[in-house]
Amino acid sequence: MGWRNYDRLGIPLEEVRRRQAETRAKLERNRRRWAAEASGPPRGLADIRAEYLWLHLYCGRPGCRHYAVVYLTPLIVRWGPAASIEVLRRAARCTKCGHRGATVRSSNSAWPTAVVPIHEPRRWTGRELWPCEVSNEFHDIVLGPDWETYFHPVLGLTRFDDMCNLYSNTRSRDAIRGLFRVSDNRAYAFEPLPAIFPRTVAPIVRIAADGERELVPATWGFPLLRKGYAPKPVTNVRDDTLLTSPFWRPSFEAGRCLVPASSYCEPDSNKPAGWHWFALRGEALGRDLDSDRPLFAFPGVWKRYIGPMKKDGTNVEVDVYAFMTTRPNELTAAIMHDRMPVLLADEADFDAWLSGSPDEAFRLVRTFDAARMLIVQSGTEKEDLLGAAEFD
Numbered sequence: 271m272g273w274r275n276y277d278r279l280g281i282p283l284e285e286v287r288r289r290q291a292e293t294r295a296k297l298e299r300n301r302r303r304w305a306a307e308a309s310g311p312p313r314g315l316a317d318i319r320a321e322y323l324w325l326h327l328y329c330g331r332p333g334c335r336h337y338a339v340v341y342l343t344p345l346i347v348r349w350g351p352a353a354s355i356e357v358l359r360r361a362a363r364c365t366k367c368g369h370r371g372a373t374v375r376s377s378n379s380a381w382p383t384a385v386v387p388i389h390e391p392r393r394w395t396g397r398e399l400w401p402c403e404v405s406n407e408f409h410d411i412v413l414g415p416d417w418e419t420y421f422h423p424v425l426g427l428t429r430f431d432d433m434c435n436l437y438s439n440t441r442s443r444d445a446i447r448g449l450f451r452v453s454d455n456r457a458y459a460f461e462p463l464p465a466i467f468p469r470t471v472a473p474i475v476r477i478a479a480d481g482e483r484e485l486v487p488a489t490w491g492f493p494l495l496r497k498g499y500a501p502k503p504v505t506n507v508r509d510d511t512l513l514t515s516p517f518w519r520p521s522f523e524a525g526r527c528l529v530p531a532s533s534y535c536e537p538d539s540n541k542p543a544g545w546h547w548f549a550l551r552g553e554a555l556g557r558d559l560d561s562d563r564p565l566f567a568f569p570g571v572w573k574r575y576i577g578p579m580k581k582d583g584t585n586v587e588v589d590v591y592a593f594m595t596t597r598p599n600e601l602t603a604a605i606m607h608d609r610m611p612v613l614l615a616d617e618a619d620f621d622a623w624l625s626g627s628p629d630e631a632f633r634l635v636r637t638f639d640a641a642r643m644l645i646v647q648s649g650t651e652k653e654d655l656l657g658a659a660e661f662d
């Protein structure tokens with residue numbers, strides 16, 4: 271505010287100068303503090319939460335002005351109190367331009383609060399919290415007219431990508447039937463799939479009504495209905511929400527399945543992103559380890575869905591599936607992700623997931639041994655270039 275406006279308000283010149291000096295001093299203190307924090311040791315989210323309720327995230331792409339107010343409590347619940355701000359910066363994805371990565375700033379004001387952040391993953395059910403995005407478009411634009419349904423009064427509003435939604439199944443129908451012990455008359459015909467994205471129809475193995483295994487087609491992603499929007503395919507089931515979420519638990523108890531795969535893909539944080547394909551180490555057939563991609567399975571859940579698949583679309587009846595994710599091993603974490611899919615490679619684990627009790631099945635939800643995995647392809651390709659014919 272200029273002197274002329276202060277004069278109109280009847281504020282003396284001395285008071286104006288005092289206020290201006292206080293403002294300059296405050297800005298200088300903030301500049302020095304953030305400079306010291308940037309050059310000092312990394313701070314965990316819990317340390318930052320002691321001073322701020324939220325942070326401001328700005329899209330890291332030049333020219334994009336989208337931002338978000340991100341509450342810290344759900345991030346501590348998700349990643350733990352010692353997680354660094356770098357994890358937050360790299361995980362955010364802009365809803366306007368799709369850029370991955372953000373600039374993080376402190377909130378302009380910190381409300382005094384006695385709330386203590388607790389790392390308690392089981393408390394976060396997913397039903398309480400709508401995954402939020404880096405965007406300055408709120409309410410009816412981002413959340414829709416029923417936004418209050420997805421805003422948790424304590425945890426706030428956040429959105430981060432769990433993992434890349436891309437995997438492959440490059441093996442033949444007979445190879446899959448043999449590994450998962452499915453008879454020929456119970457397996458539908460399909461071709462190898464070098465790139466499987468959400469909403470793709472792909473094979474799953476499940477127990478039929480008569481107790482026998484069957485290999486059937488299903489669509490990847492449980493549709494999440496959103497008023498005024500197309501249903502969103504939810505492809506991954508978090509291990510810390512499975513037992514408490516009414517969205518997942520009924521299917522886990524009564525509709526478990528195996529999702530055959532030969533590799534899965536994760537992008538890194540480079541610009542442009544590199545796409546890295548992960549597979550199991552293979553020693554069968556006497557081939558070189560780098561060229562083998564033996565079959566494995568994602569432990570999944572399925573259900574019969576009746577409803578629209580598109581905005582304002584007609585109702586359809588279709589089987590849908592999703593599969594489990596958990597904390598990453600060292601190999602997956604090297605690509606800067608906080609999750610990885612759960613992998614099963616042993617026949618005993620296949621049996622336990624399909625036919626065991628819920629407790630027995632849940633014990634299989636664990637991080638896969640990094641020593642049994644390798645990155646078999648890196649580059650710009652969003653499909654597994656290794657064809658199924660090499661193995662047949």
